[in-house]
Amino acid sequence: MIKLLFWLALIGGLIGYIAYRLRLRNHPKPTQARPQPHTFESVRCRQCGVYLPIEKSIQREGESFCSWEHAQQWHDKKAS
Numbered sequence: 001m002i003k004l005l006f007w008l009a010l011i012g013g014l015i016g017y018i019a020y021r022l023r024l025r026n027h028p029k030p031t032q033a034r035p036q037p038h039t040f041e042s043v044r045c046r047q048c049g050v051y052l053p054i055e056k057s058i059q060r061e062g063e064s065f066c067s068w069e070h071a072q073q074w075h076d077k078k079a080s
C-alpha cells in the first residue's frame with residue numbers, strides 16, 4: 001500500500017512537472033507580462049503654476065488652467 005502511494009505521488013509529481021514545463025514553453029517570456037507603471041499626462045496651470053492631471057484641467061485659448069477662475073484671471077490679465 002505504501003509503495004502504491006509512493007508511485008502515485010511520484011507519477012503525479014512528474015505529470016505536474018511536465019505540465020509546468022509545457023506552460024513555461026508556451027509563455028517563454030513572463031517578464032513581458034509585468035504591468036507598466038501607471039502614467040498620466042499632467043499640465044501646469046498658467047495662472048498659479050499648480051500641476052494637475054490633463055483630464056481635470058480647463059483648456060482655454062490653448063492654455064491649461066486648474067479652474068475657470070484662473071482661466072478668467074489669466075484672460076483678464078492678458079487683455080489688460
Ligand SMILES: [Zn+2]
Pocket residue numbers: 045046047048049050065066067070
Ligand atoms: Zn490655477
